[in-house]
Amino acid sequence: MKIQESAENYLEAILMLHHQNGLVRSIDIVNKLKFSKPSVSVAMKNLRENGYIDMDSEGYITLLEKGRVIAETIYERHRLLSDWLIALGVTPEVAVEDACRMEHVISAESFDAIKAHTKKKSSEKKA
Numbered sequence: 213m214k215i216q217e218s219a220e221n222y223l224e225a226i227l228m229l230h231h232q233n234g235l236v237r238s239i240d241i242v243n244k245l246k247f248s249k250p251s252v253s254v255a256m257k258n259l260r261e262n263g264y265i266d267m268d269s270e271g272y273i274t275l276l277e278k279g280r281v282i283a284e285t286i287y288e289r290h291r292l293l294s295d296w297l298i299a300l301g302v303t304p305e306v307a308v309e310d311a312c313r314m315e316h317v318i319s320a321e322s323f324d325a326i327k328a329h330t331k332k333k334s335s336e337k338k339a
Contacts, residue, residue, distance in 0.1 A: 215264075215282065217316040218255065219255070219258070219259060219264070219282075220282060220283075220315075220316055221245065221286075222241065222245075222252075222255050222256075222259060223259070223264060223265075223275065223279050223282050223283035223286065224283050224286040224290065225241055225245055226241065226265065226273055226275055226279075226283060227275060227280070227283035227284065227287055228244070228287065229241065229244060230275070235272050236272065236273045236274075237273065238252050238253060238271060241256075241273075256273065259279065263276055263279075264276060264278060264279030264282070265279050286315050286316070289311075289314075289315035289318065289323055290311050290312065290315045292323075292326065292327055292330065293310075293311035293314050293315055293318075293323075294307045294308050294311040295330075296326060296330055297310060297311060299330075
């Protein structure tokens, strides 16, 4: 399932905020992503209407199953690509920035190959 990059960023941010704080509200997303309140409000409405998130009467946001799958996929890509670039000698700041762009466009095949390669290299170092 392919959704817009901006939606992937919102879902990833919700997942990360949930890991950090437990509860997530729109204002947390505003602060994390540095977007305007109206932009985040529109995005949350779209994500809710498309079945990616739920929002309770107090404004707390929960990822629904299909939203969680996308968020976890993007977050895994982000972490692995950042770590991989850093291991290649890229500065952490640039690695994180580049990973943010790469995580949305890399194919599953290429990502799986990088993932397998990094796991192989990691197990070789431990042996």
